[in-house]
Amino acid sequence: MEIALAKPDITSKEIEAVLDVLKTPVLSIGPQVQAFEDLVAAYVGVQYGVAVNSGTSGLHLLVRSLGIKAGDEVITTPFSFVASSNCILFEGGTPVFADIDPESLNLDPAQIEAKITTRTKALLPVHVFGRTADMKAIMDIARRHNLKVIEDSCEALGADLGEKKAGALGNGAVFAFYPNKQITTGEGGMIVTDDPEIAANCRSMRNQGRSANPMWLEHERIGFNYRMDEISAALGNAQMHRLEEILAKRAGVARKYHQKLAGIPGLLLPNGGLPVQNSWFVYVLRFMPPLDRDVIAAYLKNEGVQCRPYFPPIHLQEFYQKEFGYKGGEYPVTEKIAKQTLAIPFYNDLSDFEIDYVVEKIREAVRKFG
Numbered sequence: 523m524e525i526a527l528a529k530p531d532i533t534s535k536e537i538e539a540v541l542d543v544l545k546t547p548v549l550s551i552g553p554q555v556q557a558f559e560d561l562v563a564a565y566v567g568v569q570y571g572v573a574v575n576s577g578t579s580g581l582h583l584l585v586r587s588l589g590i591k592a593g594d595e596v597i598t599t600p601f602s603f604v605a606s607s608n609c610i611l612f613e614g615g616t617p618v619f620a621d622i623d624p625e626s627l628n629l630d631p632a633q634i635e636a637k638i639t640t641r642t643k644a645l646l647p648v649h650v651f652g653r654t655a656d657m658k659a660i661m662d663i664a665r666r667h668n669l670k671v672i673e674d675s676c677e678a679l680g681a682d683l684g685e686k687k688a689g690a691l692g693n694g695a696v697f698a699f700y701p702n703k704q705i706t707t708g709e710g711g712m713i714v715t716d717d718p719e720i721a722a723n724c725r726s727m728r729n730q731g732r733s734a735n736p737m738w739l740e741h742e743r744i745g746f747n748y749r750m751d752e753i754s755a756a757l758g759n760a761q762m763h764r765l766e767e768i769l770a771k772r773a774g775v776a777r778k779y780h781q782k783l784a785g786i787p788g789l790l791l792p793n794g795g796l797p798v799q800n801s802w803f804v805y806v807l808r809f810m811p812p813l814d815r816d817v818i819a820a821y822l823k824n825e826g827v828q829c830r831p832y833f834p835p836i837h838l839q840e841f842y843q844k845e846f847g848y849k850g851g852e853y854p855v856t857e858k859i860a861k862q863t864l865a866i867p868f869y870n871d872l873s874d875f876e877i878d879y880v881v882e883k884i885r886e887a888v889r890k891f892g
C-alpha cells in the first residue's frame with residue numbers, strides 16, 4: 523500500500539482540450555490564454571486576469587507593479603511556502619514577518635501594526651491551506667496606514683470571505699496551478715486585479731516589457747518571459763469548467779477526515795474539525811505533546827502513507843538565517859506550530875478505502891507513541 527500526498531484530477535475533457543491545441547499552429551499567445559484569464563477573473567469577480575508561467579512569477583510581477591524596491595518593507599507571514607516572501611527579495615525589498623493566529627494559521631492582524639515603520643509599503647497575507655486570512659482586519663490596517671495589499675491566493679482558488687472571493691479583497695492577488703493545487707495547468711499562475719494600471723503593467727512585464735499593441739520587438743520597459751503557453755491554458759480552462767465539482771470533492775474528503783479522525787487524543791484537526799472552509803488545498807494535522815510529529819511522520823511513511831511537514835518557517839530557512847540573522851525564537855507561535863503540523867494524503871479521488879487506511883495508521887501511531 524502506497525498512498526500519495528497529492529494527485530491532480532485529470533479527465534478525458536482535459537486530455538482532449540490539450541490535444542485540440544496541439545492540432546493547431548498556435549502554441550503561445552493565443553485564444554486559450556485569453557479565455558483562461560477571462561474565466562478566472564469572472565469567477566473571482568474582478569476585472570482583469572493575467573496568466574503567467576508560475577505562481578511565483580505572478581507574485582514577482584505584482585510586487586514590481588506596486589513599485590516595491592530596495593529599502594521598502596513588506597509585512598508578511600513566516601508560515602507559508604517560501605515564494606510568498608522571496609518575491610519581495612526579488613525586487614530588493616525586505617520581508618518583515620509578523621506572527622500567525624494559532625487557530626487559522628494565517629497572519630494575525632494584532633501582530634501587524636507593531637511591525638509598521640515609515641518604510642512599510644505593503645502587506646502580503648497568504649490564505650494558508652485554502653483558508654482565507656482575516657482580510658477585513660488586514661484591509662482596515664492597510665487603509666489606516668496607506669499600504670497596498672497583495673493577496674497570496676496561491677492555495678485558495680474558490681475560498682471566500684462573505685460576498686467576495688479570495689483574490690478580490692486586496693489590490694491584486696495571485697493563484698497558482700502547480701499539480702498539487704486545487705486546479706492545475708502543469709506549471710502556471712494567474713494575477714487578478716481590479717486595477718487597470720497593475721493589470722497593464724503585469725501584462726507587459728510578463729511579455730518582455732512589450733506595450734499592449736507592440737510593433738515587433740518594441741519594448742517599453744524591462745520585462746521577463748513569464749508567459750503561460752496555450753497548452754497549459756487549455757488544461758486550465760478544462761479544469762476551471764470543473765471547478766465546482768473539484769472543490770466539492772475536496773470538501774468531501776476533508777469532511778470524511780474530520781469525521782473519522784475526531785476524538786483521537788493529542789490530535790488537532792484543521793479548523794478544529796469544523797466546516798469553516800470551502801476551498802481545500804491540503805489537509806494538515808497538528809500533533810500535540812507528548813506526540814512527536816517527526817516520529818509519527820516516520821511511522822506513517824514506513825506504512826506507505828505519504829506525509830510532509832507543512833510549513834517549515836520561512837525565517838528559519840538557511841538563506842533567511844544567513845541573510846537576516848534569524849536564530850529562532852522570533853516568531854514563537856509559528857515556530858511552535860510548525861513543529862507539530864503534518865499534511866496527510868489529500869486529493870480529489872482519495873477513496874474511502876484509502877481514507878480508512880490513513881486514519882487507521884494515524885490511530886496506530888498515536889497509540890504507539892502517545
Ligand SMILES: *Cc1c(COP(=O)(O)O)cnc(C)c1O
Pocket residue numbers: 576577578579602603605606648674676677698699700710711
Ligand atoms: C504554490 C504556492 C506559490 C506559488 O508556487 P509556484 O510553484 O511558483 O506556482 C506561492 N505561494 C504559496 C503560498 C504557494 O502555496
